[in-house]
Amino acid sequence: MAELPPFYDDLVACHDELWRRLEQGVADRNSGFHTPALATVDLHGRPQVRTVVLRDADRAAGTLRIHCDRRSEKAVEIAATGSAALQAYDRDAKIQIRVDGTAELHTDDWFAESIWTEAQPMSRAVYGIVPGPGTALLNGGGYTLPGADEAILAGRDNFGVVVIRAERLEFLYLDRRGHRRALWLRSDAGWVETWLAP
Numbered sequence: 001m002a003e004l005p006p007f008y009d010d011l012v013a014c015h016d017e018l019w020r021r022l023e024q025g026v027a028d029r030n031s032g033f034h035t036p037a038l039a040t041v042d043l044h045g046r047p048q049v050r051t052v053v054l055r056d057a058d059r060a061a062g063t064l065r066i067h068c069d070r071r072s073e074k075a076v077e078i079a080a081t082g083s084a085a086l087q088a089y090d091r092d093a094k095i096q097i098r099v100d101g102t103a104e105l106h107t108d109d110w111f112a113e114s115i116w117t118e119a120q121p122m123s124r125a126v127y128g129i130v131p132g133p134g135t136a137l138l139n140g141g142g143y144t145l146p147g148a149d150e151a152i153l154a155g156r157d158n159f160g161v162v163v164i165r166a167e168r169l170e171f172l173y174l175d176r177r178g179h180r181r182a183l184w185l186r187s188d189a190g191w192v193e194t195w196l197a198p
C-alpha cells in the first residue's frame with residue numbers, strides 16, 4: 001500500500017497542502033482545482049452552482065479570484081449577496097477543497113482594469129457576446145462574438161473580476177486507512193483550525 005502523505009496527521013501541513021493545490025490549480029489545466037464549482041444563492045434564495053476557472057489563489061490574503069461577465073446570473077448574485085463558495089476535487093490527489101467566503105465583484109475599478117489589460121484577445125472576446133449570457137435565443141447559434149481585433153475593447157464594460165475572501169476552508173483527503181478532514185475558520189488572530197470527523 002502507498003505511503004501515507006506527509007500531511008496525513010499534520011494540520012499545518014494540511015493547510016500548506018490546501019494552498020499548494022489551489023496555487024497549482026491556477027497554473028495547471030489538468031489539476032482538479034483548475035475548474036472548481038462556484039456556488040451562489042440566487043435572488044429567490046435557491047442554491048446555484050456552475051464551473052469556473054480559478055485565476056488566482058493568494059495564500060497570504062486568503063483570497064481566490066475568478067472572472068465572469070457582469071451580466072451573468074453569478075455576477076448579479078454575488079453583487080446582491082456578497083458571498084460565494086467554491087468546491088473542487090482532484091481525483092489523483094484524492095483531495096477535496098471547499099472554500100466559503102465573502103465575495104466582491106470588481107467591474108469599473110483599477111483592479112478589473114489591470115486584469116483586463118493583461119488578458120489575451122481570445123479571453124476578452126467572450127465578454128463581447130451579444131446578447132448577454134443567459135438570454136433566451138431562437139436558435140443555438142443566435143448570438144455574436146467580436147473578432148480578435150475588436151475584442152480589445154468590445155467586452156470591457158461587461159468584464160467582471162470576483163475576489164472571494166475565504167472565511168472557512170475545508171480539506172478532505174480520502175484514504176482507505178482512514179480519511180482526514182480538516183477545517184479552518186478565519187479569526188482576527190489568523191486561521192483557527194480543527195480536525196473534523198469525515
Ligand SMILES: Cc1cc2nc3c(=O)[nH]c(=O)nc-3n(C[C@H](O)[C@H](O)[C@H](O)COP(=O)(O)O)c2cc1C
Nearest residue numbers: 035050051052053067068069072073074075133134
Ligand atoms: C470548464 C468550464 C470553465 C468555465 N469557466 C468559467 C469562468 O471562468 N467564468 C464564467 O463566468 N463562466 C465559466 N464557465 C461557464 C459557467 O459554468 C456557466 O455556464 C456560465 O458562466 C453561466 O453561469 P451563470 O448563469 O450561473 O452566471 C465555465 C464552464 C466550463 C464548463
